[in-house]
Amino acid sequence: MSSKLKSGLRLALLVLPGLVAIAAMGLVLSARLGQATPTTEPAHAEGEESPGGTATTQESIKTRDAFSHFSHGIGFAGEGRFKIGNAIFRKLWVSAPSSTKSSDGLGPLYNSRSCQSCHFKDGRGHPPKANFPDDTAESMFLRLSIPPETAEQRRQLADHRLNSIDEPTYGGQLQDVAIQGHDGEGHMHITYDEVPVTLGDGTTVKLRKPTYTITDLKYGALHLKTLMSPRVAPQMIGLGLIEAIPEKQIRAHADPDDKDGDGISGRTNEVWSLADDRVVLGRFGWKAGVPSIRQQAASAFAGDMGLSTPLVHKSAGDCTAAQSFCLNAPNGDSERDGNVEVGSTLFDLVVFYAQNLAVPPRRNFADPAVQHGKTLFDALGCQSCHAPSFTTGTVKGQPQLSNQRIWPYTDLLLHDMGEGLADNRPEGMADGQEWRTAPLWGIGLTETVSGHTFFLHDGRARNVEEAILWHGGEAQASRDGYAALSKAEREALHSFVNSL
Amino acid sequence: MLRFFAAAVAAAAFGASSLALAEKAPDVAAVVKNYADIAQAAYADSLAEARKLKIAVDKLIAEPTDANLKAARQAWIAARVPYMQTEAFRFGNAIVDGWEGKVNSWPLDEGLIDYVSPEYGNESPANDLYVANVIANTSIKIAGEEVDTSKITKELLADKLQEAGGVESNVATGYHAIEFLLWGQDLNGTGPGAGNRPATDYDVKNCSNGHCERRAQYLRTATDLLVDNLAWMTAQWGPEGAARKAVMADDGKAGLVAIFKALGSLSYGEMAGERMKLGLLIHDPEEEHDCFSDNTHNSHYYDAKGMQNVYLGTYKRIDGSVVEGPSPSDLVRAKSSETDARTRAAIDETMNRMSAIVKRAGAGEAYDQMIGEGNAEGNAIVDAAIKALVAQAKEFERDIAALDLKAIEFEGSNSLDSPEKVKSEK
Numbered sequence: 001m002s003s004k005l006k007s008g009l010r011l012a013l014l015v016l017p018g019l020v021a022i023a024a025m026g027l028v029l030s031a032r033l034g035q036a037t038p039t040t041e042p043a044h045a046e047g048e049e050s051p052g053g054t055a056t057t058q059e060s061i062k063t064r065d066a067f068s069h070f071s072h073g074i075g076f077a078g079e080g081r082f083k084i085g086n087a088i089f090r091k092l093w094v095s096a097p098s099s100t101k102s103s104d105g106l107g108p109l110y111n112s113r114s115c116q117s118c119h120f121k122d123g124r125g126h127p128p129k130a131n132f133p134d135d136t137a138e139s140m141f142l143r144l145s146i147p148p149e150t151a152e153q154r155r156q157l158a159d160h161r162l163n164s165i166d167e168p169t170y171g172g173q174l175q176d177v178a179i180q181g182h183d184g185e186g187h188m189h190i191t192y193d194e195v196p197v198t199l200g201d202g203t204t205v206k207l208r209k210p211t212y213t214i215t216d217l218k219y220g221a222l223h224l225k226t227l228m229s230p231r232v233a234p235q236m237i238g239l240g241l242i243e244a245i246p247e248k249q250i251r252a253h254a255d256p257d258d259k260d261g262d263g264i265s266g267r268t269n270e271v272w273s274l275a276d277d278r279v280v281l282g283r284f285g286w287k288a289g290v291p292s293i294r295q296q297a298a299s300a301f302a303g304d305m306g307l308s309t310p311l312v313h314k315s316a317g318d319c320t321a322a323q324s325f326c327l328n329a330p331n332g333d334s335e336r337d338g339n340v341e342v343g344s345t346l347f348d349l350v351v352f353y354a355q356n357l358a359v360p361p362r363r364n365f366a367d368p369a370v371q372h373g374k375t376l377f378d379a380l381g382c383q384s385c386h387a388p389s390f391t392t393g394t395v396k397g398q399p400q401l402s403n404q405r406i407w408p409y410t411d412l413l414l415h416d417m418g419e420g421l422a423d424n425r426p427e428g429m430a431d432g433q434e435w436r437t438a439p440l441w442g443i444g445l446t447e448t449v450s451g452h453t454f455f456l457h458d459g460r461a462r463n464v465e466e467a468i469l470w471h472g473g474e475a476q477a478s479r480d481g482y483a484a485l486s487k488a489e490r491e492a493l494h495s496f497v498n499s500l
Numbered sequence: 501m502l503r504f505f506a507a508a509v510a511a512a513a514f515g516a517s518s519l520a521l522a523e524k525a526p527d528v529a530a531v532v533k534n535y536a537d538i539a540q541a542a543y544a545d546s547l548a549e550a551r552k553l554k555i556a557v558d559k560l561i562a563e564p565t566d567a568n569l570k571a572a573r574q575a576w577i578a579a580r581v582p583y584m585q586t587e588a589f590r591f592g593n594a595i596v597d598g599w600e601g602k603v604n605s606w607p608l609d610e611g612l613i614d615y616v617s618p619e620y621g622n623e624s625p626a627n628d629l630y631v632a633n634v635i636a637n638t639s640i641k642i643a644g645e646e647v648d649t650s651k652i653t654k655e656l657l658a659d660k661l662q663e664a665g666g667v668e669s670n671v672a673t674g675y676h677a678i679e680f681l682l683w684g685q686d687l688n689g690t691g692p693g694a695g696n697r698p699a700t701d702y703d704v705k706n707c708s709n710g711h712c713e714r715r716a717q718y719l720r721t722a723t724d725l726l727v728d729n730l731a732w733m734t735a736q737w738g739p740e741g742a743a744r745k746a747v748m749a750d751d752g753k754a755g756l757v758a759i760f761k762a763l764g765s766l767s768y769g770e771m772a773g774e775r776m777k778l779g780l781l782i783h784d785p786e787e788e789h790d791c792f793s794d795n796t797h798n799s800h801y802y803d804a805k806g807m808q809n810v811y812l813g814t815y816k817r818i819d820g821s822v823v824e825g826p827s828p829s830d831l832v833r834a835k836s837s838e839t840d841a842r843t844r845a846a847i848d849e850t851m852n853r854m855s856a857i858v859k860r861a862g863a864g865e866a867y868d869q870m871i872g873e874g875n876a877e878g879n880a881i882v883d884a885a886i887k888a889l890v891a892q893a894k895e896f897e898r899d900i901a902a903l904d905l906k907a908i909e910f911e912g913s914n915s916l917d918s919p920e921k922v923k924s925e926k
Binding site: 086 | 764768770781782784
């Protein structure tokens with residue numbers, strides 16, 4: 001797709017940042033011409049209307065359940081497993097001991113009693129409307145860590161055995177709730193400063209810049225060097241397809257030293273696989289710190305709900321040695337469940353569920369404004385990181401996920417996103433300014449499913465435009481190109497993004 | 501066509517070879533029309549029973565006696581009989597699927613609606629409205645916003661409270677909300693007994709548990725909404741109804757796909773999976789579909805019955821009359837009498853297994869006890885029904901193959917039948 005125009009333009013943007021506006025106007029002009037006269041480019045790429053390949057749902061996507069359908073072609077048996085998995089995903093866990101042995105083990109410290117309460121309708125989470133106690137952070141929390149202090153800690157990081165060193169008292173994340181009779185750890189507190197940004201056509205957009213602190217710390221002071229990273233629950237769709245992308249295809253996009261000189265590096269995160277007991281490619285989480293859905297689910301059971309699974313035997317969840325009540329509280333491990341709280345049967349069903357939440361089909365993909373937006377998306381270089389398409393490999397026993405041409409619009413790599421978005425908290429190979437390119441599929445249905453349009457890792461962006469304008473670092477040129485567009489072109493770009 | 505159908509039934513009944521009949525398959529449109537007729541009749545019956553429930557509820561509120569509470573509970577149980585048979589119309593008809601949550605959502609956090617036992621806990625961070633208790637409060641907070649609940653209206657229940665805050669277990673309307681208001685919480689765990697709400701919960705002069713007037717208003721409103729919703733759905737299957745038109749599209753082919761998709765999905769994923777297997781896996785009495793009334797055995801039985809109705813193209817109405825006509829079974833038999841016979845045998849097996857559950861419940865062991873930990877015999881009876889449902893779904897899969905419906909279902913998807921189109925761009 002007119003790759004010469006793009007690379008030439010990119011060069012201009014990089015070499016002569018002062019000419020961004022002019023260059024952008026040039027591309028706008030060419031895009032306009034492209035619309036007026038027939039070109040040799042196909043109106044759309046084959047299959048892009050079904051971003052999840054044949055696994056794309058064919059069910060209704062007009063309701064809040066648009067992200068809750070199973071992979072198309074899963075079969076009645078698959079549907080059975082998916083539905084039990086869904087019920088477990090919705091299940092409210094209770095503290096131990098209780099009469100229902102398979103439902104207990106919650107906490108002692110936790111963020112949530114069920115998977116679904118953070119992943120509302122399998123969509124993305126959002127920042128609370130107000131600070132505690134006026135609202136609670138249901139689908140967002142703070143990750144905590146400290147820089148390594150001992151040789152052992154440095155070695156564990158260097159060996160990729162750990163992605164970060166837990167804060168000594170509070171552990172790897174702040175749990176705001178505890179089982180009865182005990183205190184939650186404290187509450188995330190957010191203040192926003194409105195920062196005006198002026199676009200090329202004079203329009204002013206206000207971005208809200210968050211500052212995070214913790215109130216009501218119940219277990220003493222935080223380590224002086226504590227690093228915090230706010231995270232909202234990500235959407236759940238298409239995870240099994242992302243997991244099925246062969247590692248080689250993702251590595252092929254990596255360009256850590258920017259050898260091709262396009263200003264975009266793209267680094268892999270290399271993380272420890274608990275299942276394989278070795279270092280593998282990270283692909284899930286806001287910093288690609290997790291290699292698989294199983295490990296992500298097990299980490300969430302342990303960290304968010306305080307439940308042990310066959311993969312992570314932490315019945316006390318994220319309790320630390322400094323929280324002795326917590327380690328001594330009764331747990332829900334039962335012999336029947338293999339001496340964990342969430343036994344392998346239930347755990348496997350939840351993982352299967354998470355693998356098979358279907359991607360919705362594109363809407364209005366042939367609409368001229370959407371097509372125009374797509375041209376702009378390409379011309380601005382967005383697709384350098386938001387890589388449109390991959391082909392999945394073979395997933396044993398799951399033909400619906402196998403060998404599918406998919407359109408997630410992410411390269412799954414880490415990119416420097418600039419100081420504005422930085423959490424300054426490293427995770428594995430990801431430094432404090434790097435984030436994994438977020439998949440864009442389904443983004444246009446966020447409002448339908450979740451009733452909001454809060455984007456980015458901490459939901460600071462209130463709509464697609466703000467999210468784009470937060471892009472910095474490697475994405476600065478693309479962001480500047482966007483800011484130089486006319487209103488109509490920006491809207492065309494939004495309509496393309498929202499058609500995904 | 502009707503005469504032919506009668507002949508087919510007779511032939512099947514006497515186990516005669518259907519070779520001669522095989523050449524005269526009913527046309528798809530006639531099968532789907534009969535399907536729509538059954539849907540219309542079953543929803544009309546559900547509506548009629550809901551209206552009777554409304555009368556019983558009004559009587560309870562006017563005279564809150566034990567006898568009137570019992571009569572209202574009986575009316576609720578009777579109302580479930582035709583409704584559960586309509587579940588076979590879910591999972592294939594978009595109009596039904598988009599609507600169903602208003603009338604049959606489950607499971608629910610009952611603390612949203614009314615008082616609950618202290619054992620229920622008072623905080624569920626997973627759900628701010630876990631113990632919101634709308635009946636006792638004239639204002640509640642939903643997702644950080646104050647909602648005026650001083651007047652209990654249809655709009656409040658349907659638009660503000662149902663799935664409030666995006667939490668699916670915030671169920672404010674439908675059969676299960678009404679069930680909770682008639683029975684109250686079942687606090688017996690896997691021990692015997694259903695919910696035990698006293699009639700005085702509706703007695704404004706001698707009010708137990710407070711707010712009897714508001715509780716009555718809630719019950720009345722929820723029942724009115726149920727009637728409204730069922731009237732709407734009945735109309736959708738009427739002569740000009742949207743649901744009927746949708747299934748009749750493309751000479752009934754759309755409907756035929758919906759029929760089998762629904763039968764397979766309801767058998768396997770919904771019934772065998774979510775409603776039965778999960779409860780058996782975790783032995784949790786809360787995993788019971790009609791948990792307040794201990795009516796789950798009937799709920800499961802009539803669900804299975806609804807699938808039998810659809811496959812055989814016949815429905816016995818509550819007044820005893822029968823709606824029948826050309827059936828999916830006839831279509832399958834025209835392709836392969838063996839496939840049809842296997843399907844009918846699988847359905848019979850399911851009905852037998854469901855009857856065993858109903859029988860055991862009749863003998864005094866409720867469904868939540870059957871799935872209890874350590875109840876090997878009860879567990880086995882439920883497990884046998886699950887296995888029968890799974891086997892039945894497999895037969896529906898064979899039917900789909902026999903009728904060559906896969907091609908229709910996958911129409912419009914790009915690469916299933918042409919893998920050469922699936923190529924890497926990179």
